[in-house]
Amino acid sequence: MTKLGFIGVGNMGGAILRGVIDGRVVEVEDVYIYDSNIKVVKAIQQEFGVLTAQSGSAMVTACDMVILAVKPNVCVAVLKECGETLIDKALVSVVAGWNRSDLAQILPQTRILRVMPNTPCMVGEGMVVFDMDHNLNAEELKFAQALFKSTGIVEQAPTYQMDGVTGISGSGPAYVYLFIEALADGGVRAGVPRELAYKLAAQTVLGSAKMVLETGEHPGKLKDSVCSPGGTTIEAISALEHAGFRAAVLDAVDACVNRIHQINDKK
Numbered sequence: 001m002t003k004l005g006f007i008g009v010g011n012m013g014g015a016i017l018r019g020v021i022d023g024r025v026v027e028v029e030d031v032y033i034y035d036s037n038i039k040v041v042k043a044i045q046q047e048f049g050v051l052t053a054q055s056g057s058a059m060v061t062a063c064d065m066v067i068l069a070v071k072p073n074v075c076v077a078v079l080k081e082c083g084e085t086l087i088d089k090a091l092v093s094v095v096a097g098w099n100r101s102d103l104a105q106i107l108p109q110t111r112i113l114r115v116m117p118n119t120p121c122m123v124g125e126g127m128v129v130f131d132m133d134h135n136l137n138a139e140e141l142k143f144a145q146a147l148f149k150s151t152g153i154v155e156q157a158p159t160y161q162m163d164g165v166t167g168i169s170g171s172g173p174a175y176v177y178l179f180i181e182a183l184a185d186g187g188v189r190a191g192v193p194r195e196l197a198y199k200l201a202a203q204t205v206l207g208s209a210k211m212v213l214e215t216g217e218h219p220g221k222l223k224d225s226v227c228s229p230g231g232t233t234i235e236a237i238s239a240l241e242h243a244g245f246r247a248a249v250l251d252a253v254d255a256c257v258n259r260i261h262q263i264n265d266k267k
Contacts, residue, residue, distance in 0.1 A: 002143055005032040005063035007056050007078060009044055012094055013069030015122035016151060021048055022124065023150020034059040060085040065140060068093040072263050079106045086110045090140040096166055097260040099159050100133050111135050113144055116162055116170045117151070126152030127169040133159045167256040175252055180205055 004026050006013050013035070021028060031050040035041050045052050053059035060066055060082050068091055070078050075095050079086070087109040100112045114131035121128065128148040136144065148154050157165055180201045187197035212219055227234040 002026065002065055003030050003032065003063040004147070005034070005053075005059045005066040006069060007034050007059065007066060007082070008069035008071075009033050009035045009040055010037070010069065011119060012117065013067065014040070014044065015119040015126075016067060016069065016094070016117055016148075017044065017048075017050075019121040019124060019126060019151030020147050021050075023147075025146050025150045032059045032062055056082045057085045060089060063089070065090040065092060065143065068095055070095060072097055076106065079103070090136055090144075092144055096170065097163070097263045099131065099162065100135070102264075111137065111140065113141070114159075114162065115144075115148065116165045117148065118169050118171075118173050120173060121148075121151035124151060127172075128152055128154045129162070129165045129169065130154065130156040131159055131162055132156050163257045163260045164253075166260060167253040171256045175249065176205060 004020070006017055009017055017031070017033065020026060021031065028049045029051070031048075032053055033041060033044060033050050034053045034056050041052055044050065051062075053062065056078060066086070066089060068075075068078070072095055075098055086107050088111075090111045090113070091103070091107065092113045092115055093103055094115050094117055096116075098114065100114055103112050103114075104110070111134075113134040113136050115128060116131075117126050117128040120126045126148070128151065130144075130148075134141070145154060180198070183201040183204070184194070184197035187200060188194055192200070208222075211217070211222055215222070223237070227237060
């Protein structure tokens with residue numbers, strides 16, 4: 001059985017961990033975690049019964065595959081601390097902006113796969129993209145695919161598209177939560193109780209997304225099917241267009257990608 005380790009169990013690492021455990025691809029006794037935040041480690045250990053380590057290097061030594069889920073600004077320090085323990089190991093990195101060639105400069109003897117997941121992995125509805133540029137062996141890649149398929153949908157993309165992937169699905173849940181909050185606020189302003197308004201907004205987003213995925217129809221066509229001539233929905237769409245809704249979303253993705261480039265420049 002493959003021993004799986006997590007370096008970093010914050011928002012993203014914790015979401016992946018929960019999704020993987022719920023998916024039962026690995027047993028909890030085969031999962032190790034390490035994080036500099038001792039309180040977080042203790043909470044997760046108590047919740048799931050996973051194993052913990054006193055250091056990143058100690059954890060890596062015990063594992064066959066390691067998921068690296070730390071902030072970009074501490075990536076170098078963490079990898080250098082693990083050092084020789086990562087030689088001939090499989091490393092799956094979810095660090096934003098760091099591709100395989102970047103990581104290989106620090107870890108030339110480590111097999112590396114870059115992955116961009118998102119936090120809905122926690123509830124089995126994640127969107128996960130594998131960078132096509134990797135050097136995992138066939139068995140390791142199969143295991144990584146099984147891990148992340150247990151947390152949601154898995155796709156692959158070339159390296160040059162990965163920053164755009166981050167701008168869409170990696171950071172995208174935050175945009176969606178903002179929309180859900182605003183949509184619910186609109187309902188509250190119209191007299192709908194807050195709790196019900198959140199449920200209406202969230203389920204509407206969930207159902208609409210499922211329609212796109214399962215019907216294969218263009219989102220514009222699905223939008224048109226809700227907009228009756230002279231009706232209420234087209235008036236709402238008009239208000240969104242006048243407010244620059246599409247342009248704001250485009251700018252949000254662009255801002256995210258530009259920030260990734262800034263992070264890359266500081267490596």
